[in-house]
Amino acid sequence: MRSLRRHPKLVLVMLCAAAVLAARSTAADGEYGGEYGDGPAADAGLSTRVARLYEDAAVATRRYEAGRRAAQAAQGRARKQEELLGRERRELAGLRDDLGRIARAQYRDGGGVPLAAQILLADGPDELMRGQHAFSRANVALDHAIGTSRRAAARLAAAEGRAKAAWKAVERRRTELAGVKKDIEDKLEQARWELQGRADASVAAGACRGAVRLDQPERDSSQAWVAPVETYTLSAGFGRDGTRWANRHTGQDFAVPIGTPVRAVGAGRVVRVSCGGSFGIGIVLRHDDGYYTQYAHLAAVAVDQGDSVTPGQWIGQSGTSGNSTGPHLHFEARVTPEAGSAVDPVKWLAQRGVTLG
Template identity: 60%
Template sequence: MRQRPRRSLVVPALLCALVALGGPPTLSQGADGSEGPEASAEVARLFEEASAATQHYEEGRRAAALQKTKAQKMERLLERERREIAALHNDLGRIARAQYRNGGDIPLTAQMLLADDPEELMHGQRAVWQADLALNNAVDKSRRAEKKLEEGQRRATAAWHSLEKSNGRLASLKQSIASKLEEAQWKLQGEADRSVAAGQCRGAVRLEQPEFRVTSAWVPPVETYELSAGFDSAGERWAHRHTGQDFAVGIGTPVRAAGAGRVVSVSCGGGFGVEVVVRHPGGYYTQYAHLAAVAVDQGEKVRAGQWLGQSGTTGNSTGPHLHFEVRLTPYLGSGVDPVAWFAERGVRL
């Protein structure tokens, strides 16, 4: 899957402008006389919320993983410190046992009187005392280190569990938004299907476009996608061969102009369902089909990356996707391979 940097959806007012090919648009209005952009606007808003929720969830998941790793590292250090303390205790025990074997319960004064070399005895005793002191200091130091490690491990574990709990809430929020988005997507699709069935196109609802920073004259028609059916491939849904490149995306995904040009047609009937065709300088045309909504009018100039509408599954379509064509004329049958065409212009799909 090709991943593109996702820009935020600046406004949630997004809906369909569908103009009959070769003639003026026939507007389909809701029962209240409005053109009903609510479903499209809700999809755009929920796409933004879903993107933000996913970002927060992923940030929380990564933070929790880091804290878990830190807690596990602290646990390993703590276990090593405990082993070192146990080893020191063993050394101290060996010294104590050696002292008992050498002198037993006999007082030091008596040991000196009985010793063949009292000075050597005192020297040995001082060495034992020094060893005792060093071991006691080492044990105290290790215990302080152990206490510090225990506190660090406790904090790291608490932070990890707190992040896990927070991430659980984020996951629930993410799922809730996803459910609402799915409902809004199919509501939008239902409106588009009714428009296509009635042969009436809804008028354009103007969008406050997101801020584009396109550095290339050409861009893929969607930002995040997975390629599905390719150009010239066989399929039972097509009378001959597949005439374009399909991009697997969800209903309501913003569809953008592949390059600068002028909209030559916006229509809502036939096998392609709701579609837009754009003429580009140099003689090429691009087609965007199976849409759920559009946001441009026939004759309108567009720039590379500008939203043309929202993807859907209108017309002869088995599921949500964008059908995209590059043509030598505005008409079906003059298509060229979009992947190769983009590659010639420095864009890899």
């Protein structure tokens, strides 16, 4: 191998390249866009998996609820069937009573007397014919009653069998759906805390792990403003006193599970993505009307600084990073991008047609 000392220019080029790589590595460890550990590709995979599990859980929940409604409908049908079966049972009991009455009437009317004896005991041919005619009618009535009773008993047995089979099928389906739903929710819970663990590591290092690109859902383009999360419970409100804040609470908290998709409330541009501090992982947007919104305590971000966003676009996933006592989204509306300029976000959204509750 030739000595590098014979090629001083080559040595200089290699040293410059090494310096550039080192500078890039140092820059990547700053406030935004850092990579470490198992890398952003793994982060993207985990965030995507959480988002998909949310969708799967929603589908499973809808199917389970449909199964539950089907079970309730089946219960209603079963109750009606029970009413019908009750009537059938009463009719069958009545038919059996009729059979008893016919049998007793035949016995009283000589239905059990041999024909030769009837001829001997009859006062004449007319009386004998009348007796035979009455006996024939009684036999027809008896045969009809027996046939009706048998058909009613068969209908009753068939109806009871159908009711039991239908109920078992509904219960089996509901049990299957409940199992699928629980399995997805268990996987989602595990993935949520894995996502939060990576977020906590980012905050501890003070280095964001970079944006993950989530598959965006279909959005209603007619909505200029939306709530920052789709399903939520409002918790701590603006201006609230408490030991958890230096002065008063500066935003509105939305209690949501870890990994819940967080939406841009309106069109704008990403002016800051940061990690560390009391807000943990957070995003600040500047909107077209000059106001700013902040989304804090996130577990992951799905936008880069400088990106344009549209109303309802998923910009991150909720978490419990930073100074947080549990999973939630801290949302602020501000006059400037800096803390300390917040306005009441509930009223701010209401002025834009978004009512929280």
